[in-house]
Amino acid sequence: MKKISFILFLLFITSSHSIEFNGKFIQGHFITGKTETGTKIIIGKKEVRVSKDGFFVFGLDRDRKNDILITKIYNDKRETITKRVLKREYNIQRIDGLPENKVTPPESVYKRIKAENNKIGEARAINSDLIFFKDQFIMPVDGIISGVYGSQRILNGKPKWPHYGIDIAAKKGTKIKSSATGVVTMAESDLYYTGGTIIMDHGHGISSIYSHLETINVNVGDKVNQGDIIGTVGSTGRSTGPHLDFRINWFQTRLDPMSVIN
Template sequence: MFSHGAHAQTPPVLIGEMTQGSLIRGKTQPNTSVWLNGESLDVSSDGHFVFGFGRDANLSHTLEWEFMGKKASLPLTLAQREYNIDRIEGVEQKYVSPPDEVLARIRQDNRKIAKARAVSSNLQDFLDDFIIPAKGRISGVYGSQRVFNGQPKRPHFGLDVANSVGTPVIAPAGGVISLADDDMYYSGGTLIMDHGFGVSSTFIHLSKIHVVEGQRVEKGELIAEIGATGRVTGPHLDWRINWYKERLDPALLLRE
């Protein structure tokens, strides 16, 4: 650590597991600037900020802050994780290797999702304690490498909750709906909720959506129903957490 005064030496309070896939919430003095690996972070007027580490993030990082012209830093060391390999057979071939005629639709879907996840609002719902958004059996976990019909695919980035079609899906924390689409090629019925400062929840494979884009939703409120839409082998909710483009592990938020 380096510093130029007692005030700057006081490190921010960090909440969250220092591991790959984790969302880290921070609290510092008001009027403090904060950087992660040299990139500026948004800090609220009362000193709250947030950042996250992806599935395969480097294990060494640097948090810096500046208060009243005095700067200090803190090294952050992440724990490395091991992930499961899931082999899934019986997926329709059109979903394993999508035909050329649907590639334009897939690209359009991806643009919509990227736009919703890029939202940077002043909401502070990310500070709340998250709850699981549906009841059911945990059928898939973050980070697992899925192999469809013997063909390796990119890792899974959500927490899967298996239950019957029509099972209620509730908001895991408060926020504003930034995307509501009932028919995306891969994800079927899809919702994205902004929790503030780049933190968002994504809910996919939904059979019914009960909210609209721009709507404010409180924690525990009904937002959708579990379905089997898009690329699925059975009805379930796939819940994902992002910090901007970083894909995080929802299960870590439930362990705090």
């Protein structure tokens, strides 16, 4: 990954308006904002929720190519900020000679996969007024990071989806902590790709996903505090060994989990 030797503007204040940004304007990153109460914020063409205390959040796609426009409307006055988005380089791995069933799932499971993806999409689309996203996230399990955000495999010449999380290798049965306070919106023990899976809502479209779990200790609707044990590491679903696949999303935009932990 290309080293970035400088930090983009984290604070933007002028005499006419004030918005504080916490985060880096880099592909895949998570950014929170703070502005005056009663302000309307539009990210690109999408109006985002602003809390009663002026907090908002958004994310930058892995492959975003353009600068981002942030529009502030306050007391009927509209102002626009343009932020340059830095590009990243991602690891590409090519593997040939694999059995075809390891590259493409059989047609018999297509209907199941589609139904499960729809349920995941619904959980990620929730736009609640929770504001737990503004607090510092923590690493959910102790272990070795064996897979990083943005990397991609080309299997038998077929480009597969990039990896949109971090893989943390740990022993089967290792306890998993909630990375942040939130509400459980999915708790499934046997999804085709991700096996035991938990999704939590942290507010304003920010969700976290924990995959390949051996056991699940929470139920849909539970409020979970940061650091609570939500399950254990496993190797369920399409997994080659015990690990936790940990992901962060802003609605359907997949973000680098390390950008919310660091």
